[in-house]
Amino acid sequence: MLIRRAEKGDNEAIWKVHTDAIKNVCSSHYTPNQVNAWAGKINPNSYLESIENKEMLVAEINDEIVGFGQLNLSNGEIEAIYVSSNNPKMGVGQQLFQNLESIAKDNGLQKLNLISSLNAFGFYNRLGFIPNKEMGHNISDGTVLKCVEMEKDILK
Numbered sequence: 001m002l003i004r005r006a007e008k009g010d011n012e013a014i015w016k017v018h019t020d021a022i023k024n025v026c027s028s029h030y031t032p033n034q035v036n037a038w039a040g041k042i043n044p045n046s047y048l049e050s051i052e053n054k055e056m057l058v059a060e061i062n063d064e065i066v067g068f069g070q071l072n073l074s075n076g077e078i079e080a081i082y083v084s085s086n087n088p089k090m091g092v093g094q095q096l097f098q099n100l101e102s103i104a105k106d107n108g109l110q111k112l113n114l115i116s117s118l119n120a121f122g123f124y125n126r127l128g129f130i131p132n133k134e135m136g137h138n139i140s141d142g143t144v145l146k147c148v149e150m151e152k153d154i155l156k
Contacts, residue, residue, distance in 0.1 A: 001092065003099050006056040006068060008048060013065035014058065015044040017084045024085035029118040030145060037143040054079070055103050059092045069096035073107050078114040081123075097127055105154055113151040121148055128152045 006014065022039040030038070050056050050070055059067035067083035078100060083092045104112055115137060116124050125131070129150040136144040 001090075001095060002060040003057055003095055004060070006047070006051045006058045008051055010058055010065060010068075011047045011051065012044045014047045014056075014068045015042060017065060017068055018042060018080075018082050020084050020086075021082040025083075026117055026119050034139070034143055034145055037139045037141070038145065041140050050079075055100060057096055057099055059083070059096055061087065061090075061092075067092040067096055069093075069100050071100045071103060071112075073104070073109070076104065076109045076112050078112055081120070093123060094127070101154055110155050111151055111153050113149070116148045116150050118146060118148070121150075124150055 019039050019042065023035055026038070027035045047056070055071040055073060057069050058065045059069075066087040068080065069078070069082075070080040071077070072079050078097070081093050081096050081100075083090075083096075101112065112129075114124065114129065115135070116129070121131070129152045132149040132151060134146065134148055137147045138144050
């Protein structure tokens with residue numbers, strides 16, 4: 001498995017991974033209407049700004065992008081870690097996180113925060129994130145996803 005910085009030409013593959021994960025992984029905890037609203041708000045161009053201005057990594061297996069992760073250094077937020085439903089339990093998400101955490105530490109951050117979907121809560125908890133509070137994340141047109149705000153101290 002190769003973890004590398006995302007490039008502008010990766011946006012289509014990132015979108016496919018993201019859409020697949022929402023429809024086939026997140027659907028275990030959200031209704032079809034919620035999943036459709038969530039997946040419907042993104043498109044391949046949704047990632048271009050993040051690729052250019054944030055810490056966005058992709059995971060490749062056999063030259064195919066199978067996951068991505070995104071860190072906003074300005075506020076210490078892990079904004080995304082998604083893995084294709086074809087590659088579960090292979091450590092892809094964990095390796096993406098470890099790389100993002102290293103970038104955060106190298107940039108002097110002492111804490112990371114995120115808003116976890118319900119299906120990802122156990123994953124983040126195993127990585128050392130502590131829940132702060134449950135919240136609603138407004139996706140679109142009044143469609144709200146129940147989520148959990150979490151944080152982790154990452155002092156060296």
